[in-house]
Amino acid sequence: MSARERSSTIVVVMGVSGSGKTTIARSLAERLGVTYSEADEFHPPENIAKMESGVPLNDEDRLPWLRSIAAWISEQERADVSGVVTCSALKRSYRDLLRTGNDGVWFLHLAGSREVISDRLAGRTGHFMPASLLDSQFADLEPLESDEVGYTADVSEDAEVIVDRSLAALKAAGRREADLT
């Protein structure tokens, strides 16, 4: 389907662990009135166990996980349904995999300093991801590039401000869902 024919949008909320993906994605999905999905639920159990034990995932570990998320996105697009999904999508090659064949993908990168994000992880409880993996997340991170469709938000802002700015960026990009908010 060409960009002109495309009508649904899938917002992929990306960034390192603790950047606010879950917080922002939930709120964005609610404001847009669209379906929401959490990337952590697509990990095979061995990936979760690996992260829990303090070992970062590598490209090989992430491949089946990214393929499952891409399949979810394709399903929404085939049904012409819009949605929001969290996915760290740290590397450009991961994002290429997610957008290939999925014309409606629009990335929202939650970008911030190691200091701010590490403070937030220190305050988060009940999550399998250890804060000790944050350095490896930053080492893998390749920020959203200028030719990639989407928007980069500053995580030091309040969540409501990030959501408002993201909705404005979606609207500026001509995505119909944002007109309804």
Ligand SMILES: Nc1ncnc2c1ncn2[C@@H]1O[C@H](COP(=O)(O)OP(=O)(O)O)[C@@H](O)[C@H]1O
């Ligand atoms: N913009 C924000 N301002 C302040 N705290 C935030 C913001 N976004 C997220 N948080 C808090 O930071 C922590 C990590 O956010 P979370 O949504 O779990 O990130 P991720 O899903 O990327 O790991 C949570 O405790 C959350 O409440």
Ligand SMILES: O=C(O)[C@H](O)[C@@H](O)[C@H](O)[C@H](O)COP(=O)(O)O
């Ligand atoms: O690619 C990865 O290394 C993981 O997907 C990782 O980026 C993700 O962040 C974890 O699943 C932790 O979950 P949170 O991002 O929700 O902290």
